[in-house]
Amino acid sequence: MKFIDSNHSQMLGQAMNAYALRQRITATNIANADTPGYKRHQVQFESELQKAQETNGVAGMKNVTGAIEETNENVLLEDEMIEMTDTQIRVQLVTRSLRHHFQMLRFGITGVNR
Numbered sequence: 863m864k865f866i867d868s869n870h871s872q873m874l875g876q877a878m879n880a881y882a883l884r885q886r887i888t889a890t891n892i893a894n895a896d897t898p899g900y901k902r903h904q905v906q907f908e909s910e911l912q913k914a915q916e917t918n919g920v921a922g923m924k925n926v927t928g929a930i931e932e933t934n935e936n937v938l939l940e941d942e943m944i945e946m947t948d949t950q951i952r953v954q955l956v957t958r959s960l961r962h963h964f965q966m967l968r969f970g971i972t973g974v975n976r
Contacts, residue, residue, distance in 0.1 A: 868891035871963055872913075877956045880907035880928030884949045887930060888942050895937040902935045902942075 894900040904974040905928040914922040969975050 868963075869921055869924045871960065872915070873926075874956050874960050874963070875928055876924060877907070877911075878960075880905060880926075880954065881949050881953045883928045883930070885946065885953075888946050888949065891937045892939065892942045892946075895939055895942070900937065902933045902937045903930055903931055904945075905930055 884907070887905050891902050907928040908924070910929060911923055913927045914926045930942050965975075
């Protein structure tokens, strides 16, 4: 069923996975803020998504996953809290997009718009 499991829905699913990973990594950064020698980790997703779009188009975007990388930066609690808030906003956006996608599918199948 290509219309249910479309490139769009698969890419949004990958985005949800990447944002869940980003939230875990941010929480780990916050938990280790006072650990001597600990360096901040981050999840790259949007830049990888953009690269995939430029090279393979929309079809390549569905295979992009978040990549964890260690930076040479120390953890700043304020920056991590901003990162957590930004990620939560992105999760809400992807959730709304998925909800809309499935509402349109339901409307197409049933003809009832709720």
